[in-house]
Structure formats: C-alpha cells, structure tokens
Amino acid sequence: MIDEGRPYAGGPSVYPLRSGTQPRDPIADVRGPAHTLGMDITLMQPHGLVVSPAFSHVAVVPPGATTIYVGGQNGVDDTGTLVSDDAAEQSLRAVENARIALDAVGAGLDDVISWTVLIHQEADLRAAYGAVASTLARDGAPPLVTAALVAGLGVPGALIEVSAVAAVLRD
Numbered sequence: 001m002i003d004e005g006r007p008y009a010g011g012p013s014v015y016p017l018r019s020g021t022q023p024r025d026p027i028a029d030v031r032g033p034a035h036t037l038g039m040d041i042t043l044m045q046p047h048g049l050v051v052s053p054a055f056s057h058v059a060v061v062p063p064g065a066t067t068i069y070v071g072g073q074n075g076v077d078d079t080g081t082l083v084s085d086d087a088a089e090q091s092l093r094a095v096e097n098a099r100i101a102l103d104a105v106g107a108g109l110d111d112v113i114s115w116t117v118l119i120h121q122e123a124d125l126r127a128a129y130g131a132v133a134s135t136l137a138r139d140g141a142p143p144l145v146t147a148a149l150v151a152g153l154g155v156p157g158a159l160i161e162v163s164a165v166a167a168v169l170r171d
Contacts, residue, residue, distance in 0.1 A: 040060075040061075040062035040065070040169065041059070041060070041061050041062065041065060041113065041167050041169065042058075042059070042060040043056040043058070043059050043113065043141055043142070043143065043144075044056060044057065044058045044059075044060070045057050045058070046058060052142065053137060053142060054133065054136075054137045054142055054145065055137065055142045055143065055144055055145040056141075056142050056143060056144055057144065058144075059113040059114060059143070059144055059167070061113065061167040062169075064169070064170075065167045065168065065169050065170075066167070066168045066169075066170050067165065067166070067167050068102065068105055068107050068111070068164075068165070068166040068167070068168065069163075069164075069165055070098050070101045070102060070163055070164040070165075070166070071163055072118070072153075072154070072161040072162070072163045073094045073095075073097035073098045073101065073161065073162050073163065074090065074093075074094055074097070074153065074154075074155045074158040074160065074161050075089060075090025075091065075092070075093035075094045075097075075158065075159070075160060076093065076097070076155060076158075077093070080155075082155070082157050082158065085157065085159075086127070087119075087123040087124045087127040087128035087131070087159045087160065088124075088127040088128065088130070088131035089131075090128070090158065090159050090160050091127075091128050091129070091131040091132045091159075091160045091162075092131050092132060094132075094160050094161065094162045095109075095132045095135055095136070095162055098112075098162055098163075098164050102164070102166055106168070107166045107168050109135065109138075110138065111166040111167060111168050112136075112143050112164045112165065112166045113143050113144060113165055113166060113167050114143055114144040114145070114146075114164065114165040115136050115143055115144070115145045115146070115162060115163070115164050116145075116146045116147075116148075116162065116163045116164075117129065117132075117136070117145065117146070117147040117148070117160065117161075117162050118147075118148055118150045118153060118160065118161040118162075119147065119148070119149055119150070119159065119160050120149075120150060120151075120152065120153055120158065120159045120160070121149045121150060121151055122159075123159035123160065125149070128159055128160050129147065132162075
C-alpha cells in the first residue's frame with residue numbers, strides 16, 4: 001500500500017510484463033534498463049516523473065501487436081444486477097468482468113497496459129480502490145493507471161467502473 005503524503009521510493013522504471021528482453025531501439029530517457037512485455041511492448045517511467053510501484057507513465061506498443069479495448073465494467077453479475085452495495089465487492093467484480101472480457105479474446109489481466117478507474121464520489125475510496133490496487137499494479141510491471149472520482153456512473157447504484165487497454169503480440 002502506498003503511504004499517502006510520502007514520495008514514492010525510487011526503483012527501476014522500465015518493466016517487463018513477461019519475458020524481459022532488450023528492445024531493438026532502447027529509449028534513452030528512462031530510469032533503468034529497458035525491458036519489455038513479450039518481445040516489444042514496453043512500459044516505462046521517464047526521467048523527471050515520479051517512480052511508482054503502482055503505475056507506469058508510458059506504454060509503447062509496436063506495429064503488429066493486437067490492441068484490445070475493454071469498455072467500462074461495473075460490479076454487476078451476468079444479468080446486469082449489482083453484486084453488492086459495497087464498494088470493495090463492486091470493485092472486485094468489475095475487475096473480474098474485465099478479466100472475463102479479456103479472456104473472451106485470448107488475453108488476460110497480465111496483458112493490460114492501461115486501466116481507467118472511475119469511482120463514485122460517495123464511495124469509500126480506500127475500499128473501492130484498495131480491493132483491486134494490487135491486481136491493477138502487478139509485481140514488477142505496473143500498467144498505466146488513471147483514476148478519477150466522478151459524480152455518477154451509468155449504472156444506478158454503481159460505485160466503480162473500470163476500463164482497460166491490453167496489447168498482445170500474436171504469432
């Protein structure tokens with residue numbers, strides 16, 4: 001968990017999401033060695049930006065990779081019914097719904113390069129985000145994460161909505 005009010009500790013800033021290899025054209029303005037997802041998908045934290053274990057700042061997806069967009073997922077079951085009025089439970093289900101969507105096209109949570117997390121302003125922020133933070137961040141290769149508090153969501157009673165962008169190198 002990130003301690004509020006303290007800067008993030010330094011550390012490597014370009015992360016492998018799978019087998020780490022050096023990119024063909026390393027990007028010079030990064031903190032640490034360049035590592036990649038698959039062969040060419042790279043996540044990095046450039047010099048001059050905060051280093052965080054929870055997110056990266058830049059994702060580079062090469063030509064030929066398949067980009068997958070998962071639209072907003074709420075904490076609803078397969079009938080569209082909210083699973084709970086609890087922010088943490090809704091968060092877990094929203095991410096599970098994103099996983100189901102990714103699985104349908106042969107991808108997974110480890111292929112996500114960017115998450116957008118919308119949290120209702122009346123939700124318990126720590127519960128809503130805390131329930132899924134470790135899943136979104138991943139060890140060693142955090143994707144990009146944008147989070148925002150919003151006045152409302154499209155599904156009545158929904159406290160969270162997540163969307164994702166994934167990238168997969170196909171053979």
